[in-house]
Amino acid sequence: MKQHTSFELIRLSKQTADARMRLRLLAVAHFLDGANRTQVAAMTKISRRIVNQWISNYLSQGLSGLESKKSSGRPPRLTDEQAKQLTLMLTEAAKSETGGRLTGQDIQGYILSEFGISFHLNHVYKILRKLGFSWLSSRSKHPKQNVEVMEAFKKFPLSTIVDIPIFVSPAEIDIWFQDEARIGQQNTTSKLWAEKGTRPLAVRQRQFEYVHLFGAVCPRSGATEAFISPYINKEVMRQHLSQISLATPSGRYAVVIMDGASWHANDIADDFENLSVVKLPPYSPELNPIEQVWSWLRQHKLANRCFEGYESIVDACSEAWSAFIEDKERVKKLCHRQWATMIT
Structure with missing residues (x-):
């Protein structure tokens, strides 16, 4: 164990950013210069008991004896087993098929009834953060959704789809995702930057003009391909498929994945030689990445806006779509799904 001179300790005190360590180094330096422990306590304005402890720690352990020891603090009132039980309950509640949500008061009551421990509500939130939970926005889910069917669809080898002509190889197939969104005067509002402590207002119309x-x-x-229409039917859907068909390069084949809406009839693709459609399982919008496109358009361009009428809605949708597709890498990144990659 190295012994330091008072000069070395004073030099170290000037180099450290820890104010407490600096005071301890100076106290020991005064002691090494010949001051007794009572005098050191008077010079540093620290009790003699603490000074005596510092000097004893230095003499027995060197500089390491002067370092702050991490306080263990009070042991947690929830045991590891209780924390696991609480985590399991919260996880299962978040997956509940019946809906609803747990509030801080609900969790506070659960801890009291199950473990007999009363926590202040603020401490309940600290426990939740420590267990890895946050207050997050949820995604919508239809009550009739079948997870097993969705997973089976994702595992389905798209290269074996029977509607694809036998002479088309998987390497020549392009997967397209298709959907429709209704945009109108009864528009959505979104989060926006505002001063803390305020609740900003966003205009929301109550008229009824809209486009598809x-x-x-x-x-x-x-x-990408887009089409704006005042109404929806099979003929309009065929026009949209015609766009996709014309956009498909020569020598390639398009498989268009869409939901089971009534205007997505089984025969809408019969007139196209380079295109066929595949229907998503019922109640499974999560499988269609174009849902994220609609979210992007609303959050970045269409939310918190007023529209004078039909034409202004058309103009806004056109501008929003153009802004989205100007970056092809954004389109690829937002809409790529590993399960929708053709087998080669």
Whole structure:
């Protein structure tokens, strides 16, 4: 164990950013210069008992004896087993098929009834953060959704789809995702930057003008096609498929994945030689990445806005779609799904 001179300790005190360590080094330096412990206590304005402890620690352990020891603090009132039980309860509640949500008061009551421990509500939130939980926005889910069917769909080898002509190889197939969104005067509002402690107001109209925005994306190439219509039916849907068909390069084949809406009839693709459709399982919008496109359009361009009428809604949708597709890498990144990659 190295012994230091008072000069070395004073030099070390000037180099450290820890104010407590600096005071301890100076106290020991005064002691090494010949001051007794009572005098050191008077010079440093520290009790003699503490000074005596510092000097004893230094003499027995060197500089390491002067370092702050991490306080263990009070042991947690929840045992590890109780924390695991609480985590399991919260996890299961978040997956509940019946809906609803747990509030801080609910969790506070659960801890009291199950473990007999009363926590202040603020401490309950600290426990939740320590266990890895946060107050997050949830995604919508239809009560009739079948997770097993969705997983089976994702595992389905798209290269074996029977509607694809036998002479088309998987390497020549492009997967497109298609959907429609209704955009209108009864618009959505979104989060926005505002001063803390305030609740900003966003205008939301109550009129009834709207348009239907048909959109389709090809994650492999970043290609996109859009169509705006005042109404929806099979003929309008065929027009949109015609766009995709014309956008499909010569020598390639398009498989368009869409939901089971009534205007997505089984025969809508019969007139196209380079295109066929595949239906998503019922109540499974999560499988269609174009849902994220609609979210992007609303959050970045369409939310918190007023529209004078039909034409202004059309203009806004056109501008929003153009802004989204100007970056093909954004289209690819947002809409890529590993399960929708053709087998080669």
